[in-house]
Amino acid sequence: MMDDRIETAEHAWHGLRVLLLEQHDRRKEVAEALGMSFNRVKALRRIANQPCTLRSLAEFMVIDAPYATVIVDDLAKRGLVERTANPADRRSKLVRVTPPGRAAAEEGNRILDTPPDALLALPPDDLAALDRIVTRLLD
Amino acid sequence: MMDDRIETAEHAWHGLRVLLLEQHDRRKEVAEALGMSFNRVKALRRIANQPCTLRSLAEFMVIDAPYATVIVDDLAKRGLVERTANPADRRSKLVRVTPPGRAAAEEGNRILDTPPDALLALPPDDLAALDRIVTRLLD
DNA sequence: TGAAATAATTACATACATACAACTAATACT
DNA sequence: AGTATTAGTTGTATGTATGTAATTATTTCA
Incomplete structure (x- = not known):
């Protein structure tokens, strides 16, 4: 026999998915605003958050090393990131955002984190209560 | 000067995005479980929900007509959907799920709607309260 | 009835995502 | 010192996403 709590959790989670992934998915909007695929945006935001090696970027994105190279090449060609020496390990490189890259990443974050009107209403x-519960869920 | 309510809404929405799109994004999992891209899963779920024309599928997916044809071709080749006559308009076709297609769609929904442990905790x-508020947001 | 609009298909083109093999440079380990 | 490992790059291959143009069949409407 099914626990009431489980049923409520499933209902709430379903609702959250519909809300976030179906009704207010901002990924297409962000990709269009920044003129690049959402995957590039994701990589750029990661790099803007903190300089990282291609290896750690690949881990974060769950992609392989060659694709990480392709993505960083593309972002570098756009002038949004640059490869810098890694004093700790000369095999690797630290990828950093440029000022334009930081601006683009912040623009992306701004769009992604803009709440829908329903939330303000x-x-x-x-x-x-919602804010408190969500914060608790993230701990 | 910024309203407190707006700040709280932004914080909550950011948290929800991290929770749903970064920490518990099930799209890759669903795609792997069903052996097809998440876009195909999305189309299959739409068709399973209710038979629809290629036109309405394209509208729902925000894709153009030729790509809708490609997706339905692929799903049909897998035996998950079939094109049937539309008595109301012989130009168009109604795409319907087959029994295996319905099973696959339900499996996808089951995975997508499985709440994370944190929710049960x-x-x-x-x-x-969360369930009540989310339900209100969806109205 | 004849022209315009619509649904779907086919063909083609391009960018993107993903995976694997082979290679170089640097580091770690025995 | 010599071998194995690691970081990154290059090349290649396939599937997927996305868009445009052209074509056929059907419907709508002036």
């Missing part, structure tokens, strides 16, 4: 108590 | 009151 919530009663203040509900909004506060 | 919430205090019952928080879980109930």
